[in-house]
Amino acid sequence: MFWNxxxxxxxxxxxxxxxxxxxxxxxxGFISIDLSSKEAIKAIKKQVDKIEDIxxxx
Numbered sequence: 866m867f868w869n870x871x872x873x874x875x876x877x878x879x880x881x882x883x884x885x886x887x888x889x890x891x892x893x894g895f896i897s898i899d900l901s902s903k904e905a906i907k908a909i910k911k912q913v914d915k916i917e918d919i920x921x922x923x
Contacts, residue, residue, distance in 0.1 A: 887905040890896050899905055 887899055887902050887908065888896055889899050898909075
């Protein structure tokens with residue numbers, strides 16, 4: 866049955882497990898970025914740098 870299969874490496878479940886220290890989930894299920902996490906800040910900066918590179922090239 867399909868629900869007994871192991872998740873793919875790029876599945877949502879795996880992504881959440883890999884990044885569990887970068888976000889918080891409230892009791893009502895609201896997900897927010899943990900801005901006190903150095904890893905989260907580093908990932909955000911990396912994405913902003915990519916956007917800046919695209920904007921300059923355009």
